[in-house]
Every structure is written in C-alpha cells, then in structure tokens.
Amino acid sequence: VEKKSILIVDDDRDILKSLKDILQSKGYIVGTAETGREAIEKSEDKIYNLALLDIKLPDMEGTELLTKMHRAIPRMMKIMVTGYPSLENAVESLNRGADAYIMKPVDPKNLLKVVEEKLKEQEEAEKMTEEKVAEWIKLRVQKLERDRGKD
Amino acid sequence: LLKHEVEETRLGAIFSASPEAITISNLNGKIIECNQATLVLHGFSSKEELIGKSASKFIAKKDHKRARENLKKTLEQGPLRHKEYTFLTKDGHEFCAESSASVVKDASGNPMGFVTITKDITERKHMEEELRHNERKIRVLFENLPQKIFYKNNNSVYVSCNENYARDLKIKADEIVGKTDYDFHPKELAEKYRADDKRIMESGKTEEIEEGYIQDGQKRVVHTVKTPVKDENGNAVGVLGIFWDVTERKRMEEDLQRYSKHLEELVEERTRKLREAERFAAIGETAAMVGHDLRNPLQVITNMVYLGKEMVQSMPSPCRELAEKKGVYELFETVEKQMEYMNKIVSDLQDFAKPLKPEFVETSLHQLINETLSMVTIPENVKVSLVIDEDFPKLMVDHTLMKRVFINLITNALQAMPDGGQLIVRLSRTEEDAFISVQDTGVGIPKENLDKLFSPLFTTKSKGTGFGLSVCKRLVEAHSGSITVKSEVGRGSTFTVKLPLGKEVS
DSSP, X not given: OOXXXXXXXXXXXXXXXXXXXXXXXXXXXXXXXXXXHHHHHHHHHSOOSEEEXXXXXXXXXXXXXXXXXXHHOTTSEEEEEESXXXXXXXXXXXXXXXXXXXXXXXXXXXXXXXXXXHHHHHHHHHHHHHHHHHHHHHHHHHHHHHHHHHO | OHHHHHHHSTHHHHHHHOSXXXXXXXXXXXXXXXXXXXXXXXXXXXXXXXXXXXXXXXXXXXXXXXXXXXXXXXHHHOOEEEEEEEEEOTTSOEEEEEEEEEEXXXXXXXXXXXXXXXXXXXXXXXXXXXXXXXXXXXXXXXXXXXXXXXXXXXXXXXXXXXXXXXXXXXXXXXXXXXXOGGGTSOHHHHHHHHHHHHHHHHHTOOEEEEEEEEETTEEEEEEEEEEEEEOTTSOXXXXXXXEEEOXXXXXXXXXXXXXXHHHHHHHHHHHHHHHHHHHHHHHHHHHHHHHHHHHHHHHHHHHXXXXXXXXXHTSOHHHHHHHHHTXXXXXHHXXXXXXXXXXXXXXXXXXXHSOXXXXXXXXXXXXXXXXXXXXXXXXXXXXXXXXXXXXXXXXXXXXXXXXXXXXXXXXXXXXXXXTOEEEEEEXXXXXXXXXXXXXXXXXXXXXXXXXXXXXXXXXXXXXXXXXXXXXXXXXXXXXXXXXXXXXXXXXXXXXXXXXXXXXXXX
C-alpha cells in the first residue's frame, strides 16, 4: 500500500516533534514546517496528502496559509488546528477550503481518527475522479466507434 | 377787695411759690391776680401785662365755647378738674394744658370769681402719644407677623395671643384668656407643650424646639421659640412663645438629604463598577493570554502520554507485564485526568476572556436542564428533583451559554454535597420574570464570602479557578438577567437565575 504523507505546520517545535512521532508510528510520512513560508516551500517540493495547519503562525495567519495552499494544491486535505475555537474562525476556515477544524489540545486518538477519515475521503474522491475519467474515456471511445461505423 | 383778702391769707405764700399756674379771675373772666408760674406758662415778664385782661385771650379760639360752658358748670355744680384746653402764649404759640377751676365766694356765699390752676401737659401728651404710637406699632407687628405668638402665665394658662394663632385655634384672639393647651390640642401634644413651658420657666433659658403641631387635622412640624418672662425679682411669671410652620422646609431638607445620599451611593456604585470593569479587563487579558499559552504545552503533554502508552504497548510482553504491574497505566491515567482538569481551567479562562455574542434561540429550559443533568455525573448519594411550573414558557436564550451556566451551577451544587444530599432544580415564573433556581443541601457558604462569590478568581475550592460563577454571572447578564444566591452554613445554598420574560416566546 502506498504510504500517505502529512505536513504539520506549527511554530512550536515540541508539538511538531510529538505529533510527528505519533503520525509516524501509524505509518505516515511526515514533514514539518515552522512558518507559513516554509510550509509553502515544502508543499511545492513534495506532494502531501494532508496538512495540519496551526491557526497562528509567526509570519502569517493560518487562514492565509490555508487560502494559498488551497489554491496551489486543492486536492490536499487541510485541517485547521486552533488554540481557541470561535464561530468566526471556524466559518472562515471552512470558507477558505479547510476540510476539518479541531481544537488544541486534541486527544491524539481523535486526531488520528480525523486524519484517517479525511484521507479516506480524499481517496474516494480520487477514485471517483478516476472512475469519471474512465467513464468519459469509455463514452468517447464508443462515440468514435459509432462515428466510424457510419462511414 | 379780693386782692386784699388773698394777700392777707397764709395762702398768699403758697400762691406765689406754687410751680403750677394759678390765676384768679372775676365772674366776667377778667384776670385780677396770677402767680409767677402763670407768667412763665404764658411767656409774660410782669403781672401788669396780664391783669385786667380777659382770661379767654389766652385760650385758643376753638376752646372758647367749651371753656365758657365749663365755667358755667363750675358756678352751678362746683369745681371741675383736669379739663384740657389749648392755651396760647404771649406771642400766640399754642400749647396743651389742663385746668382745674373752682368758684371763689364771699363771706355770705355769693360767687365772686374763679380760681384756676393750669398745668402744662405738653410733655405728658407727647409721651402719651408716643406710647400709643409704639403700642400701635407693636400691635401691628404682633398681628401681622406670619408667625404665631402667645403668652402664657406660670401655670401655662393663656394670657394672650395674636390673631394668627387664634385663627389656627378657630377662636378670636381675646377668647384665649384663661384657656390651656388641653382646650385646643391633642392630649399628648398639650402635655408635651406644657412640660416644655415648665422646663423653660425653671431653667430661665430660651429654647428653640422643633415639634409636632396639628393644623386643620393635619400633622405639621413647627419651629418654636419659647422665652421665659420674669418679674423684677427674676421669678418666672410666664412664657412667651412664637412659632412657625417648617413642614415644607423639613420635607425639602429630607428630600435633599435623600437625594444627596442617593447621589453618593450612585457615585460609589459607578466607581465600584468602573473599578470592577478595569479589574475584569485586566483579568480578561491575562486569562486570554494564559489560556492561549497553556494550549501548546498541554498538547505536547497529551501527545507524550499517548506516545508513552503506545511505547509500553509495543514492548515485548514480559516487559509490558512488568510495567503494568508497576502501575504505569494508573500513572498515565492520573496524568490524563489532571490534563483534563487543566484543560477545563484553560477553557474557563478563555470563556471568561471571550467577548460574548449570544445567539438567542427559542429554547425549552426543561429540555436544556435535562441535557445538562445527563452531561454531569450525579453521585449515587445525591437525589435530584426537578420542579417545573406548568406555565413555564419557552425562552429566547443562547443554548450553549445557558447550558454552561447550568453545568457550572449544578457542578457546584454537587461539589457542595460531598456526603450526598438533595439537588432541586426549580423553574418558576412571575408576570415579568422567569426564575431558574438550583438548590443543594450541602455545606453552605459563610456570610463573609457571599459578596465575593461572583468575582473572578475568588474560590474556596482547592482546585477551583474562581471563574465558574463569574462566568455564570457574565453569561446570565448577557441575557439581561441576574443571578443571586441565598445560603446558610450547614443547610445548603440556592442559586437563582432571573431572566426577563421580554424574551418570552410562548
């Protein structure tokens, strides 16, 4: 099975380290970034299936990073992590393309559950896309054959 | 002949020396003799200027007729005394004097003439006039003063009063003589007035008294000045009193006092609120910061506990069993429990600091309370009852915030009953308000703590943040409501949330 990759963005190194250990222990490939810039650079170098974005970063707002990443890599799953939930930043996060919204401190079990769910959603979406493409190709071929038959 | 006789008598000497003017005239009124005092009285220098002249020449014309008539009367009826006439001096100045006239008779009893004694009374008249004038002035003052005035003797029996007082008593001023306070005033007041009189006469000192008074059946307050009146030996012979109505003034004074007290209280209250607001703002800022800053370390510890548990689980079984035996899971559990607790503190802190934006939704509080009770672990030794008024309406509240309030209140109530007891939640209403009360039969709150109970950071619990009730207060106030507490040490506490029914739906 192909290993999934996850990018964690947080300015707290201890959080990065501990989350990395947890996710790695479940077999994920984990990348980390401490700033918004670093996160953008890393996501350009490598395709990540999912990103955990802290809502407060030293160089930009987490929501800003979210917008940038959503534009660049729309198929990447993005989960916002917030120190304190409020209706405003929850709504804003979702509007800017977040796929989930969780609150610190989060129980690692819950985090893993959400990550797993989102990756599954992604897989299914991709499968759907693949099926659609296959369907389209199939229809296309049928049409070509029909056209040829008329000749 | 007459002259001769006079000179012969011993009276002659008296006649000359008398300080009063003595004139002798004949029956026709011609002056035939006068003394030195007569000359002085009329401003003459020698007798010759007077003798032989008609006495009427020295009386003002307006009195001539009366003088003649009086002389006639003297002749017929005997001496007439102290008749006042206006006399004239040599140079025509008028002056006032009184005359007494008698008839002079000869040896056989036939009238020969008149002896007239005249006394200048200008000064006396003047004094009398002045006295009358003064008396009038005093009378005018006495009657026209807006104050009520009375005079009582040393037995507190009225001697006189002014019309103003008499009007109050519904009598005429002169009818007061011989009356006492018992005749006009209620017994208690009369006794009081008389006791005051007695004291003042005994002490000999003027007193100013504010006292009750009944006028037209209405209670008034009057200001009375009572002065003892003394005789020449210094013995009190009566009391002079003057008083006036001060009811209005008193009322204004009281109003003013009340207003100023109210104002003071208002200023105090404002100052207190301002100080409280400042304090809350500072606490809020700190709370937000602390809350936020604690989130990351909490996350790291949570992660580490998770990793630690995973680590133990992934150990080869002999090692894992040993670790289990040594109690590593209990250890993790304790850490997790404390974490949960810290997490709650952080939430409380942030709740407190968070600006409130309640979203009012029609809510059944009955349901909300049930939801709350299902979220809280109720110890077995606590009996819960829910008492709800039949007509308790649905209310417009913020579901989440109100639930928070009930969670805090119910949690507190349960914690107050470590040895079990009864928890009663009541929903009731009046015309204007809805009441939700949470009552426990727990340890109760000492009086000195009741005031501070809703202040942030105040707590009596070993693990309390002191935010629970202050958050409740904030949340309830965001609903335009209020929260109060009644408590008795050893008997339990009742917290009551009052919400205005303006937000009532049905």
